Amino acid sequence: MKRYSLSSIFTEAFRDNLGWEKAWTKRQPKKEYQIIIVGGGGHGLATAYYLAKNFNITDIAVIEKGWIGGGNTGRNTTIIRSNYLQESSIGIYEKSRFLYETLSQDLNYNIMFSPRGVLMLCQTEHELRAMKRTSHANRVNGVDTKMVGPEEVKEIVPIININGPRFPVLGALWQPRGGTARHDAVAWGYARKCSDFGIDIIEQCEVIGVKKKRDKIVGVETTKGNIKAKKVCFVAAGHSSVLADLAGFRLPIESVALQALVSEPIKPIIDCVVMANTVHGYLSQSDKGELVIGGGADGYNNYSQRGSFLHIEETVRALVETFPVISRLRQLRQWGGIVDMTGDRSPIISKTPVDGLYINCGWGTGGFKAIPGSGWATAEMIYNEQPGKLASPFSIDRFSEGRLIDESAAAAVAH
Amino acid sequence: MLNLFCPICLRDCDETELSCGGQAHLIRRDHASSDKDFYEYLYERKNDKGIIFERWRHVYGCGKWFHIARCTLTNQVFGSYSAKEVQPPKSILATIRRSRVDFKGWVK
Numbered sequence: 376m377k378r379y380s381l382s383s384i385f386t387e388a389f390r391d392n393l394g395w396e397k398a399w400t401k402r403q404p405k406k407e408y409q410i411i412i413v414g415g416g417g418h419g420l421a422t423a424y425y426l427a428k429n430f431n432i433t434d435i436a437v438i439e440k441g442w443i444g445g446g447n448t449g450r451n452t453t454i455i456r457s458n459y460l461q462e463s464s465i466g467i468y469e470k471s472r473f474l475y476e477t478l479s480q481d482l483n484y485n486i487m488f489s490p491r492g493v494l495m496l497c498q499t500e501h502e503l504r505a506m507k508r509t510s511h512a513n514r515v516n517g518v519d520t521k522m523v524g525p526e527e528v529k530e531i532v533p534i535i536n537i538n539g540p541r542f543p544v545l546g547a548l549w550q551p552r553g554g555t556a557r558h559d560a561v562a563w564g565y566a567r568k569c570s571d572f573g574i575d576i577i578e579q580c581e582v583i584g585v586k587k588k589r590d591k592i593v594g595v596e597t598t599k600g601n602i603k604a605k606k607v608c609f610v611a612a613g614h615s616s617v618l619a620d621l622a623g624f625r626l627p628i629e630s631v632a633l634q635a636l637v638s639e640p641i642k643p644i645i646d647c648v649v650m651a652n653t654v655h656g657y658l659s660q661s662d663k664g665e666l667v668i669g670g671g672a673d674g675y676n677n678y679s680q681r682g683s684f685l686h687i688e689e690t691v692r693a694l695v696e697t698f699p700v701i702s703r704l705r706q707l708r709q710w711g712g713i714v715d716m717t718g719d720r721s722p723i724i725s726k727t728p729v730d731g732l733y734i735n736c737g738w739g740t741g742g743f744k745a746i747p748g749s750g751w752a753t754a755e756m757i758y759n760e761q762p763g764k765l766a767s768p769f770s771i772d773r774f775s776e777g778r779l780i781d782e783s784a785a786a787a788v789a790h
Numbered sequence: 791m792l793n794l795f796c797p798i799c800l801r802d803c804d805e806t807e808l809s810c811g812g813q814a815h816l817i818r819r820d821h822a823s824s825d826k827d828f829y830e831y832l833y834e835r836k837n838d839k840g841i842i843f844e845r846w847r848h849v850y851g852c853g854k855w856f857h858i859a860r861c862t863l864t865n866q867v868f869g870s871y872s873a874k875e876v877q878p879p880k881s882i883l884a885t886i887r888r889s890r891v892d893f894k895g896w897v898k
Contacts, residue, residue, distance in 0.1 A: 436889075549805055564856075614839070616835070616836075616837035616838075616839075617839050619836075620836075620838075623833065625830075625834040625835070625836065625837075626835075626836055627833035627835070628835065628838070629812070629835050629837050629839055629869075630862075674805075674809065674810050675792075675810035675844065676837060676842065676844070676862055677862045677863075677865060678839045678862045678863045679862070679863060679864065683791055683792070683805060684791060684808055685791060685805065718832075718833055718835055774829060774832075774833045775825060775826075775829040775833075
């Protein structure tokens with residue numbers, strides 16, 4: 376693989392950019408691999424990447440039903456933060472945020488990580504109290520966040536209306552090291568580096584069956600033929616239940632459509648990420664000038680990748696009240712993704728009832744921020760055949776054992 | 791916007807009038823059940839991509855629960871029926887079969 380560098384840009388500029396290679400090679404499946412990762416989104420590719428980088432395993436296939444970056448990795452609002460409440464969540468999300476800081480250098484691919492700061496507004500007394508608790512939990516666990524008052528919020532985001540009327544801003548939880556990154560670039564960067572390691576990236580290949588021998592996995596059946604493997608990991612987000620069904624077990628997961636939209640591009644008006652959890656809306660401005668807006672998830676299970684219009688209306692209505700300046704903007708695009716919700720809003724990184732089959736799912740409405748950390752922890756679990764320190768709290772047993780990791784207050788999405 | 795028929799009010803209602811209660815026909819467990827059964831009742835869901843049977847409540851109307859059959863991929867609705875039914879009625883299954891030839895029937 377040719378390295379991207381200043382000199383490579385110069386060289387290519389003088390020969391009509393004819394020397395650039397394809398970022399990753401599209402492969403056809405071989406008969407057998409050591410490990411198969413089902414799902415070529417950020418989490419799947421990161422898992423394959425850290426298996427190769429940290430454990431020197433490259434006999435891996437990453438199977439993707441559609442195309443790389445076409446699922447939730449390319450459908451989110453690109454927010455990166457780690458201001459969670461529970462110790463185990465902070466562990467994995469902070470690891471992830473930390474890895475994001477140097478990911479561009481690590482992957483030799485500009486993921487445009489922009490630590491512009493994340494502001495989580497408190498618009499009710501209860502939310503203020505909950506966020507104060509979160510900020511203390513963050514401080515105890517070494518996450519750099521602090522509470523700021525309404526005046527400071529106004530200083531950070533001059534376009535905000537802090538006086539209500541319905542939901543005045545009472546304060547906010549400020550994580551200056553949080554921010555955004557280019558979501559497609561994260562998927563492409565991981566794919567390019569995986570391909571460089573010799574990992575096979577197989578697109579347009581759907582898993583339609585799971586091959587088992589006495590409760591042990593021996594391979595998968597795909598639309599491009601049968602592939603054998605000693606270990607398989609499902610990293611399929613919203614479609615995890617469909618895959619689990621093929622493998623013969625059920626998951627504590629429900630899939631719903633979550634939507635986002637962008638406005639027409641305008642001059643820079645906001646230089647951080649603002650999340651308003653009470654009214655269910657969040658806002659940031661992309662480098663192209665579009666306001667990136669996320670909102671509520673649908674209230675019922677579906678796989679439609681569209682979402683209900685009423686949720687867009689709800690989100691925009693709330694944001695117009697908080698940011699009156701955006702009231703005349705027009706919507707440019709709207710899209711939906713299928714998110715996998717668990718009961719406690721925390722992910723599942725776990726072994727399964729099938730020997731040799733692992734699963735990474737349940738990231739719900741906030742998976743993008745966790746991509747590097749999740750890949751790191753999942754790779755560790757697959758290599759050691761048991762979850763490590765980062766992943767062990769997120770095992771599937773936690774539901775039956777009653778040790779839920781309640782993060783319903785940490786998510787900004789209505790669910 | 792989903793538009794569902796409330797079998798109690800006998801009229802069509804918009805999604806905004808209703809609230810979804812998740813998978814229908816779950817077997818309710820109590821403290822006397824085994825841990826496995828209780829876990830299944832509390833957490834495990836079919837979460838099918840395709841035809842599902844689910845509970846809805848007419849919150850901003852009669853306040854009563856009812857069941858519907860719906861496709862989670864297309865959001866096509868195949869009809870509503872009473873929440874008293876312990877399994878989907880034959881008429882609903884027949885309606886589904888008319889538009890989905892590969893429908894395998896209701897699985898517990």
